[in-house]
Amino acid sequence: MTSLQNRTTAAEVQPRGVLGKLPRYAAGKPPVAVEGLESFKLSSNENPLPPIPAVLEAIADTTAVNRYPDPVANALRAELAEFLDVPMEDIVTGTGSLGALNQILATFAGQNDDGVPDEVVYPWRSFEAYPISVGLSGANSVQIPVKDDGTHDLEAMAAAVNERTKIVLLCTPNNPTGPSLTKTDVEWFIGQVPSDVIVIIDEAYQEFVRDPEVVNGIEMYQKYPNVISLRTFSKAHGLANLRVGYSVSNPELTQYLRVSAVPFGVSSVAEHAAIASLRNFDQVLERVQSLVDERDRVTSGLKELDWYVPEAQGNFVWLNLGENTQEFAALAGEQALSVRAFGNEGIRVSIGEPEANTRFLELCAVYPKRPPFPQNA
Structure with a gap:
């Protein structure tokens, strides 16, 4: 077969139809x-x-890059468990909080055996990766417009939940509009949602929050079994290039998340950097x-x-x-x-x-x- 024939054949290869809709x-x-x-x-x-000096030192001292990292980042999870005062088993790492989110979507939302897609409800405008990640998972996006002041319309989001809803995403502070959700509002919202619907609290900017009334995802997951807290080292810790994030949820959820977690998703370089940053918080x-x-x-x-x-x-x-x-x-x-x-x-x-x-x-x-x-x- 000639190279021209190869090119012609390759041109006939088409991606999944969903890509054209995203x-x-x-x-x-x-x-x-x-x-x-x-x-x-x-x-x-x-x-x-x-990053702080200790992080730069940790990166410089990481030399075994010819070896695969720990597939589940045990050292980092142990450090996070102590830092957050949660069980180590409740933490699942990912390549940034987006990688951790993709693991959750792959586990709990998609297209069912009968061909009917699940639904994921989230505010819009919000993090622009949401519709891409949801679409690639096979689920349908249900976008609820934010209010004129940039806040979530929680009443409309609650009303959008139906029997096909598997996940609701709350982004606090909301990227790109800025406002955060209060503990009172989130607890009200959780009370409106069936207990078999997962509520993800995306807290990528949590360390920048100064409002004492803002919700804390760790507290919410400890109180509600269907809540997942999503966090990252990309923003406050200044480790965006190293791609390390994590989710925190109850064992009833993490037992499934570990199946979909990408092996070796967090490099040893990223793991050492994140640990050094936590130890010098x-x-x-x-x-x-x-x-x-x-x-x-x-x-x-x-x-x-x-x-x-x-x-x-x-x-x-x-x-x-x-x-x-x-x-x-x-x-x-x-x-x-x-x-x-x-x-x-x-x-x-x-x-x-x-x-x-x-x-x-x-x-x-x-x-x-x-x-x-x-x-x-």
């Missing part, structure tokens, strides 16, 4: 170089600060607090400029710019700032270095098309 994940773009200005990337919710918190201080400076600055900003409890702010979204993103690019534009919905701006945050505020000071204040603000 959105494409759009990672935050790097900033464009502008002469005379230092460029800053504010488009990916990355921690702009490097006071230093991590110092860096997180510096970002929280910057976040508060940015939100206060925006409010002084008469900009409406939803409650920001993560390491980012949301600008509900609607049809002006792309215009603002282009202007930010001219200032050597990359921001994350979502179609004609709005812009998420990650908290970055102080100079970057100041330049962002300076742009907002001269931009005339401010987002409208919602009626319930």
Whole structure:
């Protein structure tokens, strides 16, 4: 067979039909170089600060990369168990919280033997990987629009749960809009959901939260058998490149999650780094607090400029710019700032270095098309 025939045959190979129905994940773009200005990337919710020194030392000391890692990351799970004060058996690691989420979806939601797909309910707009992960699992997405102030519409989400619902996703703080869920609201919601429906509390930005009323997923899983807490080392710990996250749930759930968990999903490099970060968590918190201080400076600055900003409890702010979204993103690019534009919905701006945050505020000071204040603000 000639190489041309090979190419013709390969062209006839088609992916699963679901791929054509799914959105494409759009990672935050790097900033464009502008002469005379230092460029800053504010488009990916990355921690702009490097990992703590102990983490860098742990990475440098990891040399056995020719060997497979522990398939279930026992050392990290033991460290997390002590850190969180939970049984080690309740923790399942994954390649970031997204990898851990994919394991949950693969285990509990998909297409059934009768060909009828399960349903997964989640807020929208929220983390843009949700519809991709749900679709690839074989389940159907049920997207419930967030309110004008960026909060979950929990009543509408509860009403959307039916006999086909297998999982409900709660994102707190919600990415990209910013607000968190309170313990009171989440407990009310759990009370509306059948006990055989899994409630995932996605807490990727949990360490940045300063509202004392915000829900704690660990407390919820300890109280409700159908709750799973989802967390990551990518944000507060600054380990985004190493891809290490985890879920925490009761043994009735973890016994199945271990079957779908990707073997060797967390590398030994990532495991050593995560352990070192946990053992020096006071230093991590110092860096997180510096970002929280910057976040508060940015939100206060925006409010002084008469900009409406939803409650920001993560390491980012949301600008509900609607049809002006792309215009603002282009202007930010001219200032050597990359921001994350979502179609004609709005812009998420990650908290970055102080100079970057100041330049962002300076742009907002001269931009005339401010987002409208919602009626319930």
